[in-house]
Amino acid sequence: MTEVAQLAIDARSVTKVFGEGALAFKALRGVDFQVEKGELVMLAGPSGSGKTTLLSILGCVLSATEGQVNIDGTDITGLPDTTLASIRRARIGFIFQGHNLIASLPARDNVALVLELRGVKRASALAAADEMLARVGLGDKLKSPPADLSGGQRQRVAIARALAGDPPLVLADEPTAALDAQSGLVVTELLREVAKERGGTVVVVTHDNRIFHLADRIVHIEDGLMKTEDGSHA
Amino acid sequence: MNPMPLETAAVPRLVRLRAMGRLGLRMMFHDRLKFIGTISGVVFAVLLAVQQLSILFALLNRNTQFVDNAGADIFIVPPNTRLLQPGEKLHESVLYQARSTAGVLEAQPLVFAAATLAKPDGGSESVTLIGFESTSRLGAPWNIVGGDPRNLEQPDTIFLEDSQREKYGAVNVGSTRELNNHRIRVGGFTWGLVPFGPPYSFADIDLAREVTQVAVDRMNFVLVRVQPGMRLEDVRDAIAPRVPEALVLTRDEYHSSIVTTLLKEQLGMSFGISTSFGLIIGLVIVSLSMFSSVLDNLREFGTLKALGCTNGDLSILLLVQSILYALFGSVVGLGWVTNVVEGIRNPLLVPIIPHYVIYAAPVVMVVLCLFASTLALMRIRRLEPGMVFR
Numbered sequence: 001m002t003e004v005a006q007l008a009i010d011a012r013s014v015t016k017v018f019g020e021g022a023l024a025f026k027a028l029r030g031v032d033f034q035v036e037k038g039e040l041v042m043l044a045g046p047s048g049s050g051k052t053t054l055l056s057i058l059g060c061v062l063s064a065t066e067g068q069v070n071i072d073g074t075d076i077t078g079l080p081d082t083t084l085a086s087i088r089r090a091r092i093g094f095i096f097q098g099h100n101l102i103a104s105l106p107a108r109d110n111v112a113l114v115l116e117l118r119g120v121k122r123a124s125a126l127a128a129a130d131e132m133l134a135r136v137g138l139g140d141k142l143k144s145p146p147a148d149l150s151g152g153q154r155q156r157v158a159i160a161r162a163l164a165g166d167p168p169l170v171l172a173d174e175p176t177a178a179l180d181a182q183s184g185l186v187v188t189e190l191l192r193e194v195a196k197e198r199g200g201t202v203v204v205v206t207h208d209n210r211i212f213h214l215a216d217r218i219v220h221i222e223d224g225l226m227k228t229e230d231g232s233h234a
Numbered sequence: 235m236n237p238m239p240l241e242t243a244a245v246p247r248l249v250r251l252r253a254m255g256r257l258g259l260r261m262m263f264h265d266r267l268k269f270i271g272t273i274s275g276v277v278f279a280v281l282l283a284v285q286q287l288s289i290l291f292a293l294l295n296r297n298t299q300f301v302d303n304a305g306a307d308i309f310i311v312p313p314n315t316r317l318l319q320p321g322e323k324l325h326e327s328v329l330y331q332a333r334s335t336a337g338v339l340e341a342q343p344l345v346f347a348a349a350t351l352a353k354p355d356g357g358s359e360s361v362t363l364i365g366f367e368s369t370s371r372l373g374a375p376w377n378i379v380g381g382d383p384r385n386l387e388q389p390d391t392i393f394l395e396d397s398q399r400e401k402y403g404a405v406n407v408g409s410t411r412e413l414n415n416h417r418i419r420v421g422g423f424t425w426g427l428v429p430f431g432p433p434y435s436f437a438d439i440d441l442a443r444e445v446t447q448v449a450v451d452r453m454n455f456v457l458v459r460v461q462p463g464m465r466l467e468d469v470r471d472a473i474a475p476r477v478p479e480a481l482v483l484t485r486d487e488y489h490s491s492i493v494t495t496l497l498k499e500q501l502g503m504s505f506g507i508s509t510s511f512g513l514i515i516g517l518v519i520v521s522l523s524m525f526s527s528v529l530d531n532l533r534e535f536g537t538l539k540a541l542g543c544t545n546g547d548l549s550i551l552l553l554v555q556s557i558l559y560a561l562f563g564s565v566v567g568l569g570w571v572t573n574v575v576e577g578i579r580n581p582l583l584v585p586i587i588p589h590y591v592i593y594a595a596p597v598v599m600v601v602l603c604l605f606a607s608t609l610a611l612m613r614i615r616r617l618e619p620g621m622v623f624r
Binding site: 081 | 246247249250252253257260261263264265531533534537539540541542543547618619620622624
């Protein structure tokens with residue numbers, strides 16, 4: 001593994017092809033994408049532009065067909081599944097479009113679970129989870145199962161889960177998609193606030209322009225290519 | 235920020251395993267309908283399999299109970315004997331050879347023959363008449379529910395099977411009947427001594443010889459008690475060369491011979507199939523329930539993979555669920571089956587659930603549930619963590 005410490009994300013010439021032969025579809029066409037540590041970057045673009053594919057590759061849940069990807073100084077290209085799982089576990093926090101909380105677990109256990117997966121003992125994991133949920137304004141909902149929470153509250157639990165244990169990188173896929181405008185704004189503000197105070201790097205995939213002002217930088221992607229400031233393909 | 239290095243992330247595996255186990259438990263109880271469905275599969279598998287086995291053991295016991303309860307350590311039987319049936323008769327010299335063998339405490343003759351009991355209304359019923367030396371306890375009746383066994387020392391007195399009283403024409407202690415045209419008096423009753431053939435009845439050996447026309451120097455079996463402290467096998471080996479015209483078996487050997495013969499020739503196939511069906515039905519139900527549970531929670535499993543769970547971690551989750559399903563289901567199933575077999579208990583069929591079956595059932599169910607979970611596990615293994623972004 002090559003150490004490239006300055007950047008949280010350093011993806012170069014990333015190509016992703018789905019399918020083979022005549023059915024092959026190029027979702028990413030030699031994308032370069034760098035994010036500095038502590039930055040909050042929003043990846044914007046129309047549906048099918050390749051932004052979620054890029055996020056999946058950065059999240060080590062999908063392999064690039066070509067190119068090189070460094071996450072927090074680790075070259076993830078060609079790593080085996082178990083190592084990728086280990087990177088996801090230790091270094092990446094995820095926020096999904098549909099919150100994806102475990103229905104059978106109360107809020108605090110949903111948050112504590114990711115810490116336990118990292119090897120944090122249960123008592124410490126629960127204490128950290130309680131603290132994190134209190135930070136996102138859910139200190140009184142620790143024992144509530146997801147079914148008893150509103151959409152906004154669930155997404156706050158998802159933020160707490162993503163940020164618990166201070167992972168160096170947080171990846172969010174359309175975190176406001178299932179929320180109304182006000183809740184979406186509140187949730188994203190909270191994500192920015194908590195991530196900034198903890199020094200985390202955040203990449204948010206979104207096409208919700210109401211939250212763009214919260215980004216340090218907005219990167220547009222279209223047809224699998226990054227667009228430059230003037231709108232031409234990079 | 236101080237990110238957790240990759241190397242240490244793999245070290246506290248025990249914490250992760252515990253977390254997975256706990257999560258498996260929570261997921262199991264969360265979907266109560268699936269939980270009940272899966273547990274029902276195990277319960278029915280236990281119920282069907284153990285109930286079939288209990289009947290199998292009942293049927294085997296019907297045919298081995300005399301050997302088990304006759305009080306003999308060693309049986310001298312006609313050659314080629316495999317079951318407890320009247321066959322070629324032994325000469326009394328066999329009895330004397332046994333009695334004169336070192337290590338033998340007591341040897342007694344036994345007559346074992348079919349007889350016909352005439353009913354007052356003109357009909358008749360077959361019985362298996364066991365004639366034993368009434369001054370000894372070798373071959374004497376057991377499970378006595380009426381009368382005094384010492385009554386058998388009285389002339390022309392026999393014990394009959396209690397469950398057949400109505401068939402024999404509402405007999406009671408003191409009733410008289412004709413057995414092979416010989417007038418006898420009923421001296422008592424036994425309960426549940428019914429082999430595959432006609433029910434056992436007991437009489438003094440002299441009466442049995444007279445009724446069944448067995449010569450005084452002939453007998454069907456010789457029953458032997460061994461002196462305390464002597465090894466059965468040593469005494470058996472000492473008797474055997476002295477009676478080359480007979481077969482000498484310890485009680486356990488004779489018991490095993492009967493069981494093996496019945497399993498090979500009659501019962502094994504039919505009960506093996508029915509017991510297997512019970513297990514297969516359970517396997518299918520558990521397998522489909524667990525698979526369906528995984529399908530219902532596919533997004534959650536995908537999320538867990540995205541969060542860093544490996545296939546191994548998720549296998550632990552399923553492993554915990556499988557074991558718990560097996561144990562819960564076994565406890566309920568065994569509780570249920572003991573009541574069921576008690577309900578079907580009658581003198582002709584006394585279901586038996588040996589202790590080892592009770593201990594083995596949860597073990598078999600754990601294996602079955604683990605096997606059943608492979609379908610679910612295969613689905614989880616194929617699950618791409620990237621599905622959470624779709």
